[in-house]
Amino acid sequence: MAVDSSTIEAFRRNLIETGKKELESRLRTDEIMKPHTSFRVGGPAQIYVEPESGEEICDLICAAKAAGLPFFLMGNGSNLVISDEGIDGLVIRLGESFSEIRSEEDPSDPECVRITATAGTLLIRLSSFAAKAGLTGLEFASGIPGSLGGAVFMNAGAYGHDMSEVVDKVISISPSGERKTWKREELQFGYRKSRFMKEGGIVTEVELLLRKGDPEAIASSIREYTEKRTKSQPLQFPSAGSMFKRPEGHYTGALIEQAGLKGFSIGGAQVSEKHAGFVINKGEATASDIDALVKHIQKTIQDQFGVSLEREVRFIGRGFESETK
Ligand SMILES: Cc1cc2nc3c(=O)[nH]c(=O)nc-3n(C[C@H](O)[C@H](O)[C@H](O)COP(=O)(O)OP(=O)(O)OC[C@H]3O[C@@H](n4cnc5c(N)ncnc54)[C@H](O)[C@@H]3O)c2cc1C
Structure with a gap:
């Protein structure tokens, strides 16, 4: 159900009455x-905005909360299927100002450098920043097209490494608008999991600890990973990367291939011919095509092998009852 216009009006009024007229003027309708x-893929967000500071995020959350307007925070949109019918309520996407990177020596360990970056920073840019500075630890992230905030939320990873190895601290804003600083051990990282999945909260800034390394070796690992990705992944088609989490004791791509589903399609959504763990958009796919194809894959794999495939990609918006099941 779309949020009714009086709730949206109340949200706008709350912003204006608290002196945030300029922020209110940046709200976009039906984005x-x-x-x-x-x-x-993805239909309209009823209201959409790109805040440029933590303070603006707090203002938006407080005004939305007071009006009873639900909100969804997105990063770079690289792990999402958004419903064709769109998203009810407010969609917040971190604005361009959230892409700062700073680095400083770590006084407690001369072999380490502390990098502080805001959450909209693209992981690919951060990985390249680290490589140029001769810092090791983020090579695995060189081909992951998400934002730093999205990568912390998902505990993104590849080639046997993930974000939990390099994140030291996270600053977030809770769903009720409070700023909090988390230490690594409080973040409840697991395989494609973090505490933000359970509790919500918007990651605004991340501190990473990286070790000084050999610039040649770092550049060479990045080249190797890039080559592997280019060879094995259908990067020329729109997708959200691997559709499913890896079930224990199995390889998703191999199971899907054994089930004869490689190349199988519904509408414009197809199981990639190059990597069966990827669902791709051949050009005109809808979110419903993708959802139907994913359900078909899950049922086939369950029936043939008794293995339950859990979605890694998050399905968001009207008609998608559960985000991740
Ligand atoms: C070609 C391709 C290859 C990929 N390869 C990999 C890979 O190797 N490894 C891997 O792990 N993933 C991979 N992905 C998936 C994706 O890039 C990662 O999951 C990434 O971490 C998602 O970040 P995002 O900013 O795009 O988040 P989004 O897709 O925008 O959002 C994903 C989730 O994160 C939440 N979120 C986003 N930003 C924040 C924030 N600041 N604070 C709190 N929550 C937030 C959103 O609410 C949402 O629930 C790949 C995707 C593609 C398209």
């Missing part, structure tokens, strides 16, 4: 989400 996602 089409398709161009904001790597899968290139």
Whole structure:
């Protein structure tokens, strides 16, 4: 159900009455989400905004809460399928100012450098920053097209490494608008898991600890990973990366291939011919095509092998009852 116009009016009024007229003037109505996602699907967000500071995020959350307006925070849109019918309520996407990177020596360990970056920073840019500075630890992230905030939320990883190895502290804003600083051990990182999945909260800034390394070796690992990705992944098609989490004791791509589903399609959504763990958009896919194809894959794998495939990609918006099941 779309949020009714009186709730949206109350949200706008709350912003104006608290002196945030300029922020209110930046709200966009019925913003089409398709161009904001790597899968290139998704209908309109009822209200959409790109805040430029932590204070603006707090203002938006407080005004939304007071009006009873639900909100969804997105990063770079590289792990999302957004419903064709769109998203009810407010969609917040971190603005361009959230892409700062600073680095300083770590006084407690001369072999380490502390990097502080705001959450909208693209992981690919951060990994390249670290490589140029001769810092090791983020090579695995060189081909992951998400934001730093999204990567912390998902505990993104590749080639046997993930964000939990390099994140030291996180600053977030809770769903009720309070700022909090978390230490690594409080973040409840697991395989594609973090505490933010359970509790919500918007990551605004992250501190990473990276070790000084050999610039040649770092550059060479990045080249190797890039080559592997280019060889094995269908990067020329829109997608959200691997569709499923890896079930224990199995390889998702191999199971899907054994089930004869490689290349199988529903509408414009297809199980990639190059990597069966990827669902791709052949050009005109809708979110419903992707959802139907994913359900078909899950049922086939359950029936043939008794293995339950859990979605890694998050399905968001009207008609998608559960985000991750
Ligand atoms: C070609 C391709 C290859 C990929 N390869 C990999 C890979 O190797 N490894 C891997 O792990 N992933 C991979 N991905 C998936 C994706 O890039 C990661 O999951 C990434 O971490 C998602 O970040 P995002 O900013 O795009 O988040 P989004 O897709 O925008 O959002 C994903 C979730 O994160 C939450 N979120 C986003 N930003 C924040 C924030 N600041 N604070 C709190 N919550 C937030 C959102 O609410 C949402 O629930 C790949 C995707 C593509 C398209």
